[in-house]
Amino acid sequence: MKLKRSPLAPNSFPQMPVVEGLKMWTAETGSKYKNRPDVYLVKFGKNARVAGVFTKSSAPGAPVDWSKKCLAAGATGGLLVNAGNANVFTGAAGVKGVSDLATMAAHTLSCAPSDIYVCSTGVVGEPLNTLPIRKALHGLKNTKICSWEMAARAISTTDTFPKGAFANANIDGTPIKICGIVKGSGMIMPDMATMLGFIYTDANIARDVLQTLLSEYCETSFNAITVDSDTSTSDTVLLISTAKAKHDEITALNDPYLLGFSKSLRAVMLDLAHQVIKDGEGVSKFITINVSGAKNARAAKTIAMSIANSPLVKTAIAGEDANWGRIVMAVGKSGVQVDRDRLAISFGPHLVAKNGLRADGYNENVMSKYMRGDSLEIHVDIGLGSGSFTVWTCDLTHGYIDINADYRS
Amino acid sequence: MKLKRSPLAPNSFPQMPVVEGLKMWTAETGSKYKNRPDVYLVKFGKNARVAGVFTKSSAPGAPVDWSKKCLAAGATGGLLVNAGNANVFTGAAGVKGVSDLATMAAHTLSCAPSDIYVCSTGVVGEPLNTLPIRKALHGLKNTKICSWEMAARAISTTDTFPKGAFANANIDGTPIKICGIVKGSGMIMPDMATMLGFIYTDANIARDVLQTLLSEYCETSFNAITVDSDTSTSDTVLLISTAKAKHDEITALNDPYLLGFSKSLRAVMLDLAHQVIKDGEGVSKFITINVSGAKNARAAKTIAMSIANSPLVKTAIAGEDANWGRIVMAVGKSGVQVDRDRLAISFGPHLVAKNGLRADGYNENVMSKYMRGDSLEIHVDIGLGSGSFTVWTCDLTHGYIDINADYRS
Numbered sequence: 001m002k003l004k005r006s007p008l009a010p011n012s013f014p015q016m017p018v019v020e021g022l023k024m025w026t027a028e029t030g031s032k033y034k035n036r037p038d039v040y041l042v043k044f045g046k047n048a049r050v051a052g053v054f055t056k057s058s059a060p061g062a063p064v065d066w067s068k069k070c071l072a073a074g075a076t077g078g079l080l081v082n083a084g085n086a087n088v089f090t091g092a093a094g095v096k097g098v099s100d101l102a103t104m105a106a107h108t109l110s111c112a113p114s115d116i117y118v119c120s121t122g123v124v125g126e127p128l129n130t131l132p133i134r135k136a137l138h139g140l141k142n143t144k145i146c147s148w149e150m151a152a153r154a155i156s157t158t159d160t161f162p163k164g165a166f167a168n169a170n171i172d173g174t175p176i177k178i179c180g181i182v183k184g185s186g187m188i189m190p191d192m193a194t195m196l197g198f199i200y201t202d203a204n205i206a207r208d209v210l211q212t213l214l215s216e217y218c219e220t221s222f223n224a225i226t227v228d229s230d231t232s233t234s235d236t237v238l239l240i241s242t243a244k245a246k247h248d249e250i251t252a253l254n255d256p257y258l259l260g261f262s263k264s265l266r267a268v269m270l271d272l273a274h275q276v277i278k279d280g281e282g283v284s285k286f287i288t289i290n291v292s293g294a295k296n297a298r299a300a301k302t303i304a305m306s307i308a309n310s311p312l313v314k315t316a317i318a319g320e321d322a323n324w325g326r327i328v329m330a331v332g333k334s335g336v337q338v339d340r341d342r343l344a345i346s347f348g349p350h351l352v353a354k355n356g357l358r359a360d361g362y363n364e365n366v367m368s369k370y371m372r373g374d375s376l377e378i379h380v381d382i383g384l385g386s387g388s389f390t391v392w393t394c395d396l397t398h399g400y401i402d403i404n405a406d407y408r409s
Numbered sequence: 410m411k412l413k414r415s416p417l418a419p420n421s422f423p424q425m426p427v428v429e430g431l432k433m434w435t436a437e438t439g440s441k442y443k444n445r446p447d448v449y450l451v452k453f454g455k456n457a458r459v460a461g462v463f464t465k466s467s468a469p470g471a472p473v474d475w476s477k478k479c480l481a482a483g484a485t486g487g488l489l490v491n492a493g494n495a496n497v498f499t500g501a502a503g504v505k506g507v508s509d510l511a512t513m514a515a516h517t518l519s520c521a522p523s524d525i526y527v528c529s530t531g532v533v534g535e536p537l538n539t540l541p542i543r544k545a546l547h548g549l550k551n552t553k554i555c556s557w558e559m560a561a562r563a564i565s566t567t568d569t570f571p572k573g574a575f576a577n578a579n580i581d582g583t584p585i586k587i588c589g590i591v592k593g594s595g596m597i598m599p600d601m602a603t604m605l606g607f608i609y610t611d612a613n614i615a616r617d618v619l620q621t622l623l624s625e626y627c628e629t630s631f632n633a634i635t636v637d638s639d640t641s642t643s644d645t646v647l648l649i650s651t652a653k654a655k656h657d658e659i660t661a662l663n664d665p666y667l668l669g670f671s672k673s674l675r676a677v678m679l680d681l682a683h684q685v686i687k688d689g690e691g692v693s694k695f696i697t698i699n700v701s702g703a704k705n706a707r708a709a710k711t712i713a714m715s716i717a718n719s720p721l722v723k724t725a726i727a728g729e730d731a732n733w734g735r736i737v738m739a740v741g742k743s744g745v746q747v748d749r750d751r752l753a754i755s756f757g758p759h760l761v762a763k764n765g766l767r768a769d770g771y772n773e774n775v776m777s778k779y780m781r782g783d784s785l786e787i788h789v790d791i792g793l794g795s796g797s798f799t800v801w802t803c804d805l806t807h808g809y810i811d812i813n814a815d816y817r818s
């Protein structure tokens with residue numbers, strides 16, 4: 001099945017600068033895809049620092065196990081990604097496959113295999129043939145380094161557009177760059193979606209500070225989006241600092257010079273996360289769901305995710321229906337205790353329900369017009385406290401069924 | 410939108426006998442539906458005992474609040490059901506509406522309003538007009554009692570077939586009848602599905618024993634099915650005993666005479682639950698998911714529900730694809746700790762994966778043939794313990810999107 005470019009795709013890939021200290025290449029094995037790169041190799045450079053966040057799945061793939069070990073050991077050599085085969089549920093051969101890939105990349109980059117992070121995305125349950133990747137890596141280091149757009153293309157599977165984001169920052173007068181690429185959640189037929197994200201900066205920041213920032217911002221970006229409630233076995237986000245910028249190293253979270261950097265990092269991560277939703281299978285609407293007035297932020301996130309994952313809510317939005325009854329249902333099924341008669345629900349600027357019943361002045365025509373937009377906001381106030389949280393999702397359309405069920409026809 | 414009869418519907422409504430001591434009637438208000446009953450009135454009779462189970466939603470409708478109070482107070486007068494308006498999220502007017510309905514039914518049946526259970530199903534957020542129901546109830550007690558099939562039709566909303574089940578039992582030589590009707594999970598446009606179930610028996614069994622049996626069997630029947638993971642604000646199941654059978658009252662759960670009755674009750678409840686799935690929106694496959702080898706039954710149910718609710722699993726089955734990679738994904742996202750390399754997965758009699766990788770002898774042609782059936786079994790063994798659980802679900806098809814998103818076109 002040929003996938004059409006998402007109607008919510010940006011017009012073009014952003015202009016993104018080189019991050020000093022970083023070298024990266026792409027290659028084409030021809031194994032599964034034609035006329036596009038499917039191997040991505042990165043050398044992080046001397047003094048690099050790496051932070052990482054992985055899938056919460058309790059049955060992750062062998063590459064996730066490998067990269068978790070790299071992170072724990074403080075590996076900083078580089079990264080190898082292959083697209084087309086996720087090397088998941090492949091038993092002992094899969095474990096050996098990851099090790100082989102790391103050895104090949106290490107050979108190319110002249111470091112130890114244990115210094116190489118490995119990410120694989122694609123079909124699940126198929127044995128991974130590493131030979132074409134070995135061939136592709138041969139001599140790769142001597143070729144021209146790749147563009148961000150090519151890198152984004154190399155790691156993608158059935159994404160309908162390459163995804164990148166960039167921001168400037170400033171630490172103690174030194175200009176700083178933050179560049180990120182991401183893939184997902186296009187579906188690799190016949191298997192599951194995977195999100196891979198790689199964010200690079202030249203800022204000189206200690207590893208534990210980077211890890212804290214990454215973990216914290218993931219909760220409100222990559223872990224605050226959902227296409228269909230399903231969780232991949234391979235999700236990985238890495239944040240790599242080359243530490244080439246010429247300011248003093250930042251070693252503490254409360255360093256005031258960190259403020260601007262943190263803000264820019266969060267903006268890049270949020271931009272990338274939103275692009276994943278805008279490429280959700282069958283997407284026709286980008287939906288922001290904000291829950292306020294919960295007892296705490298955790299309760300607000302649980303309720304927001306319950307709304308975002310409800311097939312009834314998502315199909316209603318696909319049908320351009322401001323169906324607040326289904327929102328009430330999703331709040332009620334979240335497991336969080338609420339008071340039905342305190343709920344208030346708005347779609348964009350339009351209040352639709354308040355104090356447990358339809359709002360005075362509710363106007364079906366006004367609502368219908370609002371629902372025809374391709375970016376919608378749903379706000380739910382629980383009326384019990386000050387906890388709030390925002391998540392992002394897309395609607396559930398025939399396109400989703402086409403991509404995920406109909407590929408045999 | 411005209412809904413087509415589910416392809417998994419039974420050929421006909423079962424032959425079901427009268428339960429002694431019970432009187433029931435249906436009426437047609439013409440408010441929302443034409444040429445079908447939409448009011449169902451039941452007189453439980455002297456000495457009746459009632460057990461009940463309600464939605465776990467934390468934002469239930471006013472009728473659920475009312476009926477919960479009836480149950481707690483031991484009400485045994487009767488039941489009034491209206492279809493077309495769920496009287497949910499209707500504020501103080503909704504609370505008064507339930508009370509008005511109970512008063513009307515109590516007047517008709519000559520008992521106290523607090524003795525009448527009330528269930529409403531249909532549109533959410535619309536004020537309920539009780540006047541047409543009052544008119545329909547006028548003189549209803551003097552009309553002919555209704556058939557089980559008419560009762561099942563009266564409580565339905567967009568169900569595509571009426572649902573009933575029947576079993577005989579025997580207590581101490583006395584023949585016992587168990588008759589049940591259920592509605593769901595057809596969607597009442599533009600709002601959420603609701604499941605209502607009413608099961609009647611003439612067995613003479615104490616109320617607390619009935620309640621224990623109902624609560625226990627709900628966990629493995631009505632609470633072990635899922636169409637789309639969404640939970641209604643109105644779900645209600647009542648078990649009513651008229652106590653007319655002429656055996657000694659059963660007052661203890663360990664009474665050996667209870668064994669046969671329990672088995673028949675469970676069979677009726679399971680039959681009704683399966684019929685709900687066979688009328689799931691857009692259903693084309695009836696799917697049994699059995700998880701074994703978990704640490705305990707609770708873990709097995711969590712994993713089974715994670716599989717049953719996964720849109721990726723459900724769309725794969727709609728596409729007749731034995732996509733065991735998505736099963737692994739759904740096991741991994743359940744939150745239950747598993748060992749990837751111990752998982753075994755079968756589709757029907759066909760082992761597809763074992764010890765963390767594709768099974769030897771996996772044959773795509775054999776699997777494709779199996780997947781074309783309209784009743785499929787997925788078995789997952791976790792390999793860690795002896796906990797097992799079975800749930801039932803249906804696939805996710807274009808029909809689901811049609812019903813839930815496209816009704817504005």
